[in-house]
Amino acid sequence: MEKIKFLQERCDLCGTCVSVCPPNVMEMTMIEVEIDQIHCTSCQRCVFVCPVAALVPGKDYGKKI
Amino acid sequence: MEKKYDIIVIGAGPAGSYAAFVTARAGCRVLILEKDPVVGVPVRCGEGVGMVGLKMTLEPRSEWFGARCKGVKLISPSGYQVTVHDSNAAVLDRTIFDKAICDMAVAQGATLLTSCMATGLIEKEGQICGVKIKFTNQKDAQEFDLEAKIVIAADGVESRIARLAGLNSTNALRDLEVTASYVMDHIQDQEYCYFYTGKKIAPGGYVWIFPKGGDRANVGIGIVGSAARYKKPIEYLDHFVKTYLPHSRVIDRFVGSVPVGLVMKKTTRDGFMVIGDAAHHVNPVSGGGITYGLNAAKFAGRVAAESIRRGDYSDRRLRKYHQEWVRKIGKSQRRSYRLKEVLMKVPDEVIDQTAERLMKKKKGRTNFLSAFVPLVKHRPRVVWDVFRIFF
Numbered sequence: 001m002e003k004i005k006f007l008q009e010r011c012d013l014c015g016t017c018v019s020v021c022p023p024n025v026m027e028m029t030m031i032e033v034e035i036d037q038i039h040c041t042s043c044q045r046c047v048f049v050c051p052v053a054a055l056v057p058g059k060d061y062g063k064k065i
Numbered sequence: 066m067e068k069k070y071d072i073i074v075i076g077a078g079p080a081g082s083y084a085a086f087v088t089a090r091a092g093c094r095v096l097i098l099e100k101d102p103v104v105g106v107p108v109r110c111g112e113g114v115g116m117v118g119l120k121m122t123l124e125p126r127s128e129w130f131g132a133r134c135k136g137v138k139l140i141s142p143s144g145y146q147v148t149v150h151d152s153n154a155a156v157l158d159r160t161i162f163d164k165a166i167c168d169m170a171v172a173q174g175a176t177l178l179t180s181c182m183a184t185g186l187i188e189k190e191g192q193i194c195g196v197k198i199k200f201t202n203q204k205d206a207q208e209f210d211l212e213a214k215i216v217i218a219a220d221g222v223e224s225r226i227a228r229l230a231g232l233n234s235t236n237a238l239r240d241l242e243v244t245a246s247y248v249m250d251h252i253q254d255q256e257y258c259y260f261y262t263g264k265k266i267a268p269g270g271y272v273w274i275f276p277k278g279g280d281r282a283n284v285g286i287g288i289v290g291s292a293a294r295y296k297k298p299i300e301y302l303d304h305f306v307k308t309y310l311p312h313s314r315v316i317d318r319f320v321g322s323v324p325v326g327l328v329m330k331k332t333t334r335d336g337f338m339v340i341g342d343a344a345h346h347v348n349p350v351s352g353g354g355i356t357y358g359l360n361a362a363k364f365a366g367r368v369a370a371e372s373i374r375r376g377d378y379s380d381r382r383l384r385k386y387h388q389e390w391v392r393k394i395g396k397s398q399r400r401s402y403r404l405k406e407v408l409m410k411v412p413d414e415v416i417d418q419t420a421e422r423l424m425k426k427k428k429g430r431t432n433f434l435s436a437f438v439p440l441v442k443h444r445p446r447v448v449w450d451v452f453r454i455f456f
Contacts, residue, residue, distance in 0.1 A: 001198070008102060012318075012319060013320070014109060014222075014320045014321040014322065015221060015222055015223030015322075016222065016223075016227055016243060016321065016322035017068075017224035017225045018224075018343060019222045019224055019234075019236050019241065019322060019324065020235060020236050020238065020241060020290065021070060021237070022235055023137045023236065024118070024225065024228045024229075024235070027225065028223060028225075029180070029182075029201070030100065030201040030383070031195045042381070048238060048290070048294035049241060049243050049293050049294075049322065050293075051243045051244065051245050051293065051295075051297055051298050051299060051320035051322070052245075052297065052299060052320055053178075054299055
C-alpha cells in the first residue's frame with residue numbers, strides 16, 4: 001500500500017507536510033517522514049506544499065481500503 | 066535521569082526556551098526537550114526581526130545580530146524601489162539567538178535534553194500528564210515515559226503534538242507560506258533589507274534579502290501554499306537568484322514553512338498548552354513569528370507557574386494565557402491578516418503604479434495619500450478593506 005511516495009534523498013525534514021496533513025498520519029523522524037499509508041486519505045496536500053517535491057502520489061493513490 | 070517534572074517544554078526554539086526561562090525563574094522544575102543534537106541548528110528562518118517587538122520581552126544584546134539595518138527597500142514587480150528609513154529592522158543570527166535564550170533558561174535551573182524527541186502524550190482521565198520520549202541518537206531506541214504537571218508544546222510549524230492532544234492545528238493551504246532560502250555571499254548592500262514582490266517573482270508572498278554581516282545575506286522566498294502546487298519555491302528562488310544576484314554563490318540552503326493564518330481557536334487543554342509557530346503565533350503579513358511567539362511564551366510561562374503554585378492544571382486556568390494573548394496581540398494579528406488578504410488580491414500593475422507615485426513623492430510635493438489613487442481606482446472596495454483593518 002503506497003498512496004503517497006516519499007523520496008528520502010530530496011527531503012530536508014522541514015515538517016511542512018506534517019503541518020497540513022488533515023488526518024495527522026505523517027510523522028517526522030530524524031531521517032525521514034513516516035506515513036501511515038492505511039489511514040492516509042489521498043488528499044495530496046502534502047504533495048502540493050512540499051517545497052522540494054519530496055512527496056509524490058504513489059501507485060495506490062486514491063484507493064480505498 | 067529524573068522522570069518527574071513540573072513542566073515539560075517540547076522544542077528549544079525561542080518560544081519554548083523562553084517559556085522554560087519564565088517558569089524556571091518562578092521556581093518550577095522544568096525540562097526542555099530538543100530533537101536535534103544542538104540547539105539553534107539547523108536554522109529554518111529568514112532571521113529578520115523588529116527591534117521594538119523584540120524589546121517587549123527581551124533586552125537585545127549586540128552579539129545576537131548579524132547586521133543592524135538603516136531601513137527596508139520595497140521593490141515592486143517592475144523594479145520601482147521604495148526606501149523606508151526605519152531603525153526598527155534588524156537581522157538576527159538565529160544559531161546564537163536560540164542558544165542564548167536556551168542558556169538563559171538553563172541558568173535559571175531548567176534541564177535541557179537534546180537529541181530527544183517527544184513521540185506522544187500520556188493522558189489520564191482527560192488530563193495530559195506526561196510525554197513519551199525517544200532518543201534520536203540511538204538506533205532502535207526505546208520509548209520512555211516522563212511525568213509532568215503541565216506540558217508546553219512549542220514544536221514549531223508541524224505542530225504534531227497539539228494535534229495528538231486533540232487540538233486542531235492543521236494549516237489550510239492558503240494560510241501557509243512555503244519557504245526556501247539560501248545563505249549567499251557577495252552581497253554588497255549590508256545596510257538595507259530588501260523585499261521583492263510580484264506574482265511572477267513570488268506568488269502570494271515575497272522574496273527577501275536580509276544582510277547577515279560580512280558580505281553574506283539570507284536570501285529567501287515565501288509563496289502561498291496553494292501556489293506551491295504548480296511550481297516549487299526553490300525553482301522561483303533559483304530564477305530570482307539567476308536574475309538579480311548572478312555573482313553570488315550559495316553557501317547554505319534550507320526550506321520550511323510559516324503558518325500565516327489566525328491563531329488557533331483553542332490553544333490549551335487540561336495540563337497542556339501550545340505556543341509559538343505551533344499555535345500560529347505569527348504575523349500574517351511579514352511571516353515573522355519571533356515577537357508573537359516570545360510574548361506567547363511570556364504569558365504562558367506566567368500562567369503555568371501560577372498554576373503549579375496553586376496545584377490547578379485545568380483548562381480553565383491555563384486558558385487565561387490564551388485570553389491574554391488574544392487581548393494584547395490578537396487584534397494586531399487580525400489586522401495583519403486582513404491586510405494580507407487585501408494585498409494578495411492586488412494585481413502587479415497596481416503595485417507598480419503605487420510604488421511609482423511613492424517614489425515621486427520623495428522628490429516633489431506629491432501627497433502621500435495620492436500615491437494610493439491607482440489602488441482605489443482599481444479596487445474601490447479597498448477603502449472598505451482598509452477601514453476594516455483598523456476598526
